[in-house]
Amino acid sequence: MKFNCSKNDLIQALQIAGRAVATKPQTPILSGIYMKASEGTLELQATDYEIGVVCKIEADVEEEGILVAPGRYFSEVSRNLPGNTVTLTNDNNDNTIHISSGSAHFTLLKMNSEEFPCIRPLNNASHFTIRDTVLKKLIRKTSFACANDETRLIFTGCLLELEEEAVRMAATNTHRLSLDQEVLEGYEGDKKQVIIPARILGELEHGLNSDIPCDVTVNISYNEISFSFDNLYLTSRLIEGQFPDYHRVIPSDFKTRVTIDTAAFMAAVNRVSLIARSSEYNIVKLDFSMGQVHISSNSPEIGHAEETVPVVIDGPDVQIAFNGTYITDVLKHVDTKEFYLSLNESLNPAAVRETEDEAFIYIVTPVRVSR
Amino acid sequence: MSLIHVLDDGTINKIAAGEVVERPASVIKELVENSIDAGAKRIEVEIMAGGTSFMRVTDDGCGMTMEDAQMAVKRHATSKIREADDLVTIGTLGFRGEALPTIASVSRFSMMTRRAGDELGTSVRITGDGEPQVEETGCRVGTTIRVEDLFFNTPARKKFMKTTHTEGGKISECLTKLALSHPEIAFRFISNNKVSMTTPGTGRLEDAITAVYGTQAGEALLTVGFEDTDVKITGFLTKPSMIRSSRNWQTFIVNDRLVESKSMSKALDNAYHSLLPKAGYPLAVLFIEVPQRSVDVNVHPRKIEIKFEDEGRMFKAVYKSVLDAIRPSGQKLTEVAAVVEHPERRYTMEGMTLNTAPAVPQNFHEERSSGMAQSFSSAVASGTVADMEAFAEAQQLVQMERRTENSSYAPTEAAYQEKVAEQPLIDMEMDRQLSMVPIGQVALCYIIAQDPESLYIIDQHAAHERILYDKFSRMADGIPSQQLLVHPIMSFGRQEMELLESHQALLHSLGFDMEAGGPQEVRLKAVPSDIPDSEAETVLRKIVEALLSMHSPTAAEIRHACIATTACRAAIKRGEELNLRQMQIILDELAHTERPYTCPHGRPTILRFESKDLAKMFKRT
Numbered sequence: 001m002k003f004n005c006s007k008n009d010l011i012q013a014l015q016i017a018g019r020a021v022a023t024k025p026q027t028p029i030l031s032g033i034y035m036k037a038s039e040g041t042l043e044l045q046a047t048d049y050e051i052g053v054v055c056k057i058e059a060d061v062e063e064e065g066i067l068v069a070p071g072r073y074f075s076e077v078s079r080n081l082p083g084n085t086v087t088l089t090n091d092n093n094d095n096t097i098h099i100s101s102g103s104a105h106f107t108l109l110k111m112n113s114e115e116f117p118c119i120r121p122l123n124n125a126s127h128f129t130i131r132d133t134v135l136k137k138l139i140r141k142t143s144f145a146c147a148n149d150e151t152r153l154i155f156t157g158c159l160l161e162l163e164e165e166a167v168r169m170a171a172t173n174t175h176r177l178s179l180d181q182e183v184l185e186g187y188e189g190d191k192k193q194v195i196i197p198a199r200i201l202g203e204l205e206h207g208l209n210s211d212i213p214c215d216v217t218v219n220i221s222y223n224e225i226s227f228s229f230d231n232l233y234l235t236s237r238l239i240e241g242q243f244p245d246y247h248r249v250i251p252s253d254f255k256t257r258v259t260i261d262t263a264a265f266m267a268a269v270n271r272v273s274l275i276a277r278s279s280e281y282n283i284v285k286l287d288f289s290m291g292q293v294h295i296s297s298n299s300p301e302i303g304h305a306e307e308t309v310p311v312v313i314d315g316p317d318v319q320i321a322f323n324g325t326y327i328t329d330v331l332k333h334v335d336t337k338e339f340y341l342s343l344n345e346s347l348n349p350a351a352v353r354e355t356e357d358e359a360f361i362y363i364v365t366p367v368r369v370s371r
Numbered sequence: 372m373s374l375i376h377v378l379d380d381g382t383i384n385k386i387a388a389g390e391v392v393e394r395p396a397s398v399i400k401e402l403v404e405n406s407i408d409a410g411a412k413r414i415e416v417e418i419m420a421g422g423t424s425f426m427r428v429t430d431d432g433c434g435m436t437m438e439d440a441q442m443a444v445k446r447h448a449t450s451k452i453r454e455a456d457d458l459v460t461i462g463t464l465g466f467r468g469e470a471l472p473t474i475a476s477v478s479r480f481s482m483m484t485r486r487a488g489d490e491l492g493t494s495v496r497i498t499g500d501g502e503p504q505v506e507e508t509g510c511r512v513g514t515t516i517r518v519e520d521l522f523f524n525t526p527a528r529k530k531f532m533k534t535t536h537t538e539g540g541k542i543s544e545c546l547t548k549l550a551l552s553h554p555e556i557a558f559r560f561i562s563n564n565k566v567s568m569t570t571p572g573t574g575r576l577e578d579a580i581t582a583v584y585g586t587q588a589g590e591a592l593l594t595v596g597f598e599d600t601d602v603k604i605t606g607f608l609t610k611p612s613m614i615r616s617s618r619n620w621q622t623f624i625v626n627d628r629l630v631e632s633k634s635m636s637k638a639l640d641n642a643y644h645s646l647l648p649k650a651g652y653p654l655a656v657l658f659i660e661v662p663q664r665s666v667d668v669n670v671h672p673r674k675i676e677i678k679f680e681d682e683g684r685m686f687k688a689v690y691k692s693v694l695d696a697i698r699p700s701g702q703k704l705t706e707v708a709a710v711v712e713h714p715e716r717r718y719t720m721e722g723m724t725l726n727t728a729p730a731v732p733q734n735f736h737e738e739r740s741s742g743m744a745q746s747f748s749s750a751v752a753s754g755t756v757a758d759m760e761a762f763a764e765a766q767q768l769v770q771m772e773r774r775t776e777n778s779s780y781a782p783t784e785a786a787y788q789e790k791v792a793e794q795p796l797i798d799m800e801m802d803r804q805l806s807m808v809p810i811g812q813v814a815l816c817y818i819i820a821q822d823p824e825s826l827y828i829i830d831q832h833a834a835h836e837r838i839l840y841d842k843f844s845r846m847a848d849g850i851p852s853q854q855l856l857v858h859p860i861m862s863f864g865r866q867e868m869e870l871l872e873s874h875q876a877l878l879h880s881l882g883f884d885m886e887a888g889g890p891q892e893v894r895l896k897a898v899p900s901d902i903p904d905s906e907a908e909t910v911l912r913k914i915v916e917a918l919l920s921m922h923s924p925t926a927a928e929i930r931h932a933c934i935a936t937t938a939c940r941a942a943i944k945r946g947e948e949l950n951l952r953q954m955q956i957i958l959d960e961l962a963h964t965e966r967p968y969t970c971p972h973g974r975p976t977i978l979r980f981e982s983k984d985l986a987k988m989f990k991r992t
Contacts (some may be wrong), residue, residue: 175855347854349856368897369851
């Protein structure tokens with residue numbers, strides 16, 4: 001096999017594919033990147049059995065063929081090549097890959113391509129298409145709320161719920177829940193719920209960065225999901241299990257609704273957290289009264305911080321304390337200039353909503369502070 | 372013929388022997404207890420081959436007349452109680468009147484006894500089920516009992532005896548405890564013609580402990596003294612540096628009776644918590660005195676188990692007495708400090724109110740703030756310059772108000788903490804002249820210090836670790852609890868459920884909130900903020916476990932492992948060079964920790980060489 005391609009294209013493709021290369025491979029072959037050259041395209045594949053990535057780039061193929069290169073070395077070598085184009089050749093009788101660019105020449109030992117578990121498109125799966133911007137927004141507004149803790153697997157993923165005309169995503173780490181909804185056109189099928197690992201959503205969000213809007217085709221089988229768009233194909237296992245019923249978590253009504261300036265409030269909470277963060281739990285107290293919110297934190301070892309931000313309060317005054325991270329996390333993803341914070345008592349969950357987007361809601365539980 | 376018939380005495384005795392006489396050690400226990408009840412001053416015990424072939428107990432007690440001696444070997448014959456009512460106030464060790472006949476029924480038994488006033492003594496011989504042979508004989512004052520060929524006529528039980536070595540060990544262990552429980556009696560234990568233990572019988576417990584456990588243990592003793600309205604606990608413990616591999620070294624004596632009590636051992640463990648490495652138990656001899664009426668000793672034929680009226684209260688009493696003992700004497704200093712801190716605090720508070728009062732008079736303030744709310748909302752809504760100014764002004768006011776609120780406790784608290792920290796230091800140096808002075812550092816790991824009497828070697832890492840552990844433990848209280856959106860359901864046993872329900876307040880203060888979620892199920896609604904969700908369940912189960920053993924865990928205890936690790940990481944390591952000032956700080960702070968002897972993992976922090984130890988090393992004695 002022999003081909004020439006642009007170095008930048010190759011590096012970009014390797015960067016995306018490289019994320020699926022197993023860091024601690026169960027078998028050595030999973031540390032490799034699979035390459036297939038045919039008719040003007042080079043296809044790269046990588047998988048760690050959890051997620052899989054297929055990426056295609058243009059290439060001037062002189063001789064078709066298949067090979068598996070050691071992932072880490074191939075990526076590092078490519079990134080550091082001096083020239084603008086890369087020539088890769090492989091003698092079928094030989095066990096080596098020759099990479100040359102400009103004045104540099106590398107020889108890498110190839111891996112046995114027959115062992116590589118090639119990624120095949122999902123068959124017999126239900127599918128739908130969604131605009132990339134819509135999908136990206138759904139991911140961005142929910143996946144941050146997932147748990148990192150591997151012990152309870154279902155919370156490390158986002159719930160994807162499909163209905164006729166609507167697609168919803170929800171994520172929780174049991175202390176907070178983020179839920180967003182969009183209109184879905186052209187989905188005909190049963191109501192469906194799957195849990196997608198946050199990891200693939202992160203990769204997907206990363207990959208959905210083209211300036212030209214496109215459609216993403218999503219295929220869902222009983223235990224796998226795949227996303228394909230542009231020249232990319234991502235696939236992942238689904239998380240098995242029953243996601244808790246998020247409807248029950250959302251309070252039906254709130255006594256107090258506070259309208260707050262997003263940027264000002266986030267900056268203030270961040271500042272006050274400087275003191276609170278000294279302990280492992282980042283407790284920020286909020287006191288809503290008289291047209292302002294008084295934000296304070298106290299650490300017996302360090303000191304005290306406070307700040308006030310003007311707000312509009314509809315309803316009775318409230319004092320409440322939160323883990324500051326849970327507040328700043330969501331505000332990073334609030335897109336409107338102002339947001340609503342809806343509250344009941346100081347020990348009831350609160351809700352964050354955008355002023356212009358009814359569909360998005362974030363529920364957060366307060367902390368009980370002694371004294 | 373009827374199938375059911377009354378058993379003859381011989382059979383009854385053999386059945387009873389199963390309960391009372393389990394092995395040679397139980398024979399020794401019964402006989403020695405009889406000697407103690409007889410008011411003996413010296414007791415000599417001799418055994419051969421672990422007691423399986425020969426046992427002899429000789430005392431100089433009151434002895435018996437011939438008539439009494441004949442009665443004594445009959446079942447349920449006793450001098451110790453007369454009627455059932457006496458059971459409530461039992462003061463003697465034995466009372467059932469079962470021991471002698473049952474022992475006699477399973478061995479070749481002989482007894483020689485003489486009272487001080489009598490000319491001739493009595494000899495009683497019994498072989499198994501045979502009739503007693505009674506005759507007059509010459510012998511010393513007191514009673515001697517020989518038991519030979521134990522279980523010769525009950526082969527089944529004989530088979531269950533362990534090796535002579537093991538049985539000998541059991542006897543030795545049992546005698547040790549008996550000797551400790553009666554330091555006023557001189558014990559002498561001869562095994563296979565060798566004297567293996569003697570106690571002086573001076574009446575001083577520390578002498579008995581030294582005699583039994585050796586001088587090393589004798590020197591590491593800590594005194595326990597605790598007295599309450601109806602509970603009195605005295606005795607000795609060893610410093611955590613002196614630990615043993617099993618609980619055999621723990622002796623509990625309730626009203627002069629040796630007992631085994633799981634809850635007391637647990638109380639001991641809990642008090643030593645964080646002082647000991649995992650595999651180890653402190654040596655302890657505790658005398659517990661409670662009113663006779665509040666205990667029931669008639670639970671078990673061998674009387675090693677005992678029932679307290681209020682088990683939980685006993686647990687707490689033992690826990691507290693042990694804790695008081697293992698805390699250093701420096702504890703007194705903090706008491707002094709506590710007296711000082713009160714006026715100090717009041718003073719600061721007055722200071723703060725004085726500062727703010729002239730600035731904003733109270734009633735004026737209230738008027739302003741009621742009008743303020745309006746100006747705020749209008750300021751936000753319209754956003755005109757004038758309104759914004761009003762807002763800024765109002766905000767300033769509110770802030771000032773808040774500052775006074777906060778300052779009334781936050782800085783004051785800091786100030787008084789400082790005072791607490793400083794005060795004892797001064798007191799210590801002035802009152803006691805006990806200051807340890809650092810001399811230098813060895814191998815960048817050990818601090819060498821001295822006071823006029825002794826030389827000290829301190830492990831700098833272990834010492835700092837202990838200081839930090841205590842500091843972090845204090846911070847563990849009042850950790851906020853994070854509520855859960857998705858409530859995990861945990862299932863518990865019936866008993867555990869009851870415990871959870873009756874300790875709602877405790878769990879609440881530790882940061883757990885829960886409600887019943889079904890039969891034997893609870894729905895967890897909030898967990899402490901610093902405990903990862905995945906561990907919350909484990910922690911809760913540990914708390915329940917602690918509650919089951921009647922111990923209410925504190926916030927610091929449930930985080931013991933975590934705090935210990937944090938302290939270990941944050942502490943100065945081996946290899947860090949310290950100057951004299953830094954060493955002094957470590958020594959002073961260590962002196963103020965609650966338990967300075969060991970690091971949280973149980974390794975020792977400080978070694979002391981007294982001048983006499985040094986003299987010994989230089990062969991000056």
